[in-house]
Amino acid sequence: MELKKKAQKAVWDIEEIVGAKFSPGQKEAVDKIIEDLVIEAMQECEASYGHAARNCCSEDEDMAHKIGREIGQAREALIANLSGLR
Numbered sequence: 001m002e003l004k005k006k007a008q009k010a011v012w013d014i015e016e017i018v019g020a021k022f023s024p025g026q027k028e029a030v031d032k033i034i035e036d037l038v039i040e041a042m043q044e045c046e047a048s049y050g051h052a053a054r055n056c057c058s059e060d061e062d063m064a065h066k067i068g069r070e071i072g073q074a075r076e077a078l079i080a081n082l083s084g085l086r
Helices: 003-018 024-056 061-083
Strands: none
Touching: 003 024, 024 061
């Protein structure tokens, strides 16, 4: 499921729990909160995985760079997808 649909589902789930429909402005605010949290979580994961890659691949710097590049590309793709939520 793409990120936009996941964020919309989260908003619907929250509406169901609250027992009321959000106004368009409220939905936009909740989408923004979800987006910010996912970006923050992704950045934390990237930092953690990058550190792990450097530690486990210290003898093979080329492999560590390749893994780091892959992580960076995944992060950029996620941010691009999240930007589409706006």
